[in-house]
Amino acid sequence: MAGRLMKLAFSYLGLSLAIVFGFIFIFLEIASELKEKELEEFDVTVMTYVQRFISSDLTELMLYITMLGSIPWLTASVIGTIVFCFLKKKWRSGLFIAFSSGVGALFNMYLKDLFQRERPDIKPLIEEEGYSFPSGHSMGSFIFYGACAFLVFHFARRWKIKIAGSAALFFIIFMVGLSRVYLGVHYPSDIIGGFSAGGAWLAVCVILFKFYEKKERISQ
Template sequence: MEERHLKKAVFFIISLICLGFFTWGFVSILEEWKENEIAGFDNGVFNVVHGFISPKLTTLMTSITFMGGVKWLSISTIGLVIVLVFMKKYPLALFLTLTVSLGAGFNWLLKWIFKRDRPDIEALIEQGGYSFPSGHSMGSFIFYGAVAFMLYRALDRAVFKWLSVLALSVLILFIGISRVYLGVHYPSDIVGGFSAGGGWLTLCIAVYIYFYKRSDWKYVDE
């Protein structure tokens, strides 16, 4: 019993640390932006990333960025929820549905609050709406992060657990890079999206674990 309580305490301490870290990252970007001190960072990253522009890489980056778009993430979420329901993993299906859908609403709210215009450069693709925080980066962190969480819990061998987390983390990172490469987001938009998405995902996982451990869900979900 004491070991169980210890594990629970460690989990929520780690959750608080992660939530604090992501919140700090988001607030730091906001402060730098409001004080007009973020331009150096944005321009520096732009110069590095845009130095690699080529037709083949543009095609690749366009494909990668599609995997972080609303259409793809919506279809993937619905498909995965259907699979989870079919497998009778009802708590996970509810977790994924609420995490992704409410996360999308949270991103819309943040964009509406800050109303940052997109970069004033020649973009490689058409993209409307506000820029901060990046919806692709935030949505990808939330969806693929949630999938990584579920795979980590479902897989038996530690090597497969961490390989799945690593692979999805790399995908999230490259989706963010693709947005800068294509010229539709400032690098600070990407960092802001990752920070907001990470904070939201951490909160959702903590709430899921809390209710999962306190209810009979665990007997359905095993």
């Protein structure tokens, strides 16, 4: 049994490193070009294009969508999901949500303080405080909704529910990121950076979840 557990641990460690390095490579590429200001033309071009579609109705919709990635909403959603998981006796799932989102929030704070990028000043439709890179809304949404998508895909019995549920949650992630660009409070590279950092951390959490799940099966 010890040999099987050791082999399992090394296989999952290798998988986690491969996935994490992929996301980290993307993030570091963005961060490197960010310091050299090579992304400025890309960011301005994309923001200018997106904001061509500004209208009162679309702004109202984007304000609702961006709320889905806000700290109050995500905090309440995380707590609600944890309580639901515990009531369903899904202790591991509840801890998975708590750990991924909780540590992910601290990770985002660290990265913002590390890069200290100022927010864009291109037709902002709302006021936001704090640094811009990576986007907290995008990173937090990727981690929480991505974690929920994983649980839906993991536990749902019907493939239609697996695919539809996961697709809907990832569509929310995409729209939250788009809303931040539309509202003029983040550069597109902030969104990509948030998705990359969030994806890297979520990948680690998913692999840990799967590892302990299989470890328990072997130990039984």
